[in-house]
Amino acid sequence: MVSPSASVLPFRTVTIIGVGLIGGSLGLALRRRQLARRVVGVGRRQARLDRAVALGAIDAGTLSVASGVRDAELVVLATPVGAMVELAREAAQSVARGTLLTDVGSTKALLARELDALSAHGFRYVGSHPMAGSERQGVEEAQAGLFEGAVCFVTPTPHTEPRALAAVEELWQAVGARVRVLDPAKHDRLLAMASHLPHLVAAALVNAITPEALACVGPGFRDTTRVASGDPLLWADLCLQNRERLLDALGALEAQLRTLRRILDDGAHADLRAWLQSAKAVRDSHLHP
Amino acid sequence: MVSPSASVLPFRTVTIIGVGLIGGSLGLALRRRQLARRVVGVGRRQARLDRAVALGAIDAGTLSVASGVRDAELVVLATPVGAMVELAREAAQSVARGTLLTDVGSTKALLARELDALSAHGFRYVGSHPMAGSERQGVEEAQAGLFEGAVCFVTPTPHTEPRALAAVEELWQAVGARVRVLDPAKHDRLLAMASHLPHLVAAALVNAITPEALACVGPGFRDTTRVASGDPLLWADLCLQNRERLLDALGALEAQLRTLRRILDDGAHADLRAWLQSAKAVRDSHLHP
Structure with missing residues (x-):
């Protein structure tokens, strides 16, 4: 836990890559609770991004990872886990040094290994796994309250910067989750x-x-x-x-x-x-x- | 289906052996819908039977199978299936010839074999299996609406009397179940x-x-x-x-x-x-x- 005086909230720009059920719900929660000044969504189809804007899950959407992450203080990977490493590498080319990176993947060891390595490119990575969601998919199913009362695993490694860890814990607590810190393996x-x-x-x-x-x-x-x-x-x-x-x-x-x-x-x-x-x-x- | 003029409803006395979640819910449904003039419960503990009376699931309770079934027009076995054959044999000693017998067991072949044989003792048996209930137990969990919309399998054999089959189908339809007739095996x-x-x-x-x-x-x-x-x-x-x-x-x-x-x-x-x-x-x- 960070002390209140050290709080990173509200975030400036948060960029969510993958605006489906989880990414969309996070966007809704951040916007409704005013935890971010601006939420940007990155997706593969403009029509879905427009839908996410219309539903209030993001302020703006883009098909370009580079332009989507350029102003981000925090980048959240919310795609299927198989796509995350490549997207993070692409994003790393365009972010400011020190940008926070987390993900919502249900596995953590491989991501910790691959994404920790991006610190050389400016990302400060801390893995997350919110135990929320359902068998349903898509931003249409997103709910601002999805994370309320849910457990969220946060999975630092020996390379994780303590302030980055504190910020990611604060993110999940702010949307209502109960954080549990756990080794990725x-x-x-x-x-x-x-x-x-x-x-x-x-x-x-x-x-x-x-x-x-x-x-x-x-x-x-x-x-x-x-x-x-x-x-x-x-x-x-x-x-x-x-x-x-x-x-x-x-x-x-x-x-x-x-x-x-x-x-x-x-x-x-x-x-x-x-x-x-x-x-x-x-x-x-x-x-x- | 029996024609309206041939309806057996309301039953005179219905005796439910085993007044737990399923037996209790059936009793509640029969009493609330006035489908039986009297519902008698047979159990192993007087305190639970008193509770079932207090909850409105049965009109009266008894520890004695013999006295419980004596006036029954319909006997329903609602205990765990392992106890049903023995209880039915005991009940067969005390019922009037032609008394309807059904059960709510989740297996049907063995019961069909054993309980069909009781026709010599006066019972007319037709197996039932309402697909209702939950992981919870006891008459405290019983609900009058438990069978509404649920499928109820009714499982006649070549020995089943058509009018007995029609009466048992009518029972389940009257408490809201959708009847499906199926061979026991x-x-x-x-x-x-x-x-x-x-x-x-x-x-x-x-x-x-x-x-x-x-x-x-x-x-x-x-x-x-x-x-x-x-x-x-x-x-x-x-x-x-x-x-x-x-x-x-x-x-x-x-x-x-x-x-x-x-x-x-x-x-x-x-x-x-x-x-x-x-x-x-x-x-x-x-x-x-």
Whole structure:
């Protein structure tokens, strides 16, 4: 935490690269709360940028990374993670020395490695991962309150400048998030199990079901597979960026499914009940606090 | 459908064995809509039955199956499925010849086999499976509107009397459910994939996660595992009653996870994106109609 006297808020120009659900919601939150004097959006289609302006998510939009970031005090990468490194390198050519850089990607280790290296080009990078969003996409779904009460991981490295870290923490706190500081590699290991694996399991359940059985689903299947309606590009990007940790998490799940198969083969009622009870106890104690 | 002139509604006495979330909601719905002149609850604890009376779910409660079912025109089994056959046999000793019997169990083939056989003792059995409820339990969670808009499978066999089938269809339609008639064995095959497997996968995800990763979960994990907070006894019962179909469904999921592991091992972005896109397309077309 920075002391109030050291506050960077409000930011002068904040440039958001990728004005979709997350980028758009951040823009809305910054503008509604007057946390930035000006919010610029960078995108690949002018019509979408115009829509973001009309919705109040940004003050202005541009297709040019160079002109979009030129006056930025803070640049936020809010594209699928697979596109972030290249965009950051492009942006680094045009920013003033000392410009803050963060991102909202769901993996952090690779970005920390690649984007820390841009400090030679003027960026001061600090990774962020707000645990917000939904299976829906696009600036039309953006909400100024999206980050309120959400956890936001902020992931400094040994190279991170303390004042840059403080500024990025302040950004997320100002839009309502609860900041948790975490090492990038540890973040990726924990999120593989907490987020990336459940996403892939949801997709596996949908890919396994027959059309006839799909016509018989109820609220259970609907909720269990909700995240499988998320953006395939975004999730393919981040799952591959985190694939080693994800393979470990998948191994832990496969071990549970082997246990389950053995219990079902044996018809062991007490074992199945204990296995289900264990899951219920863990889930209830953490998610129904 | 029976014609209006042949309607069995309102029922005289309906006896619900097991006054929890589902049994209690059915009682509330029957009483609020005046679909039964009297609703009797049978339970194992007087205090809970008194609570069900206080909440308006039943007119009266008793610990005795024999006295509870004596005047019933319709008996509804709403306990965990593992207890149903024994309770139905006990009830069969005390009912009038021709008494309707249904249940709300999530598996149907075994019940159809066992409960059809009670026709010699006076019951006319037709299986039901309302796709309603939640991970919560107990009559305190009961709602008169629980079945409104829900699908209710009704599962006749070659032995089912047509008028009994029509009466049970009428029951569920009267509390707002959309009735789908399905063969019991086919029901169990489809529900293994649509309901029982997702439940076990949710439990497997929770059992696989470390406490440290559990502290990092967001809405995705929360929704994907919601059903793992359900009643372990109830789910152990029904999963074992349906274990052969469930093992088939588990095999289909394991095949998807093997595909996933191969894609992750290869780091094949296009393949992962296509696999995720397939799941998204299937889910969106059926669950976001």
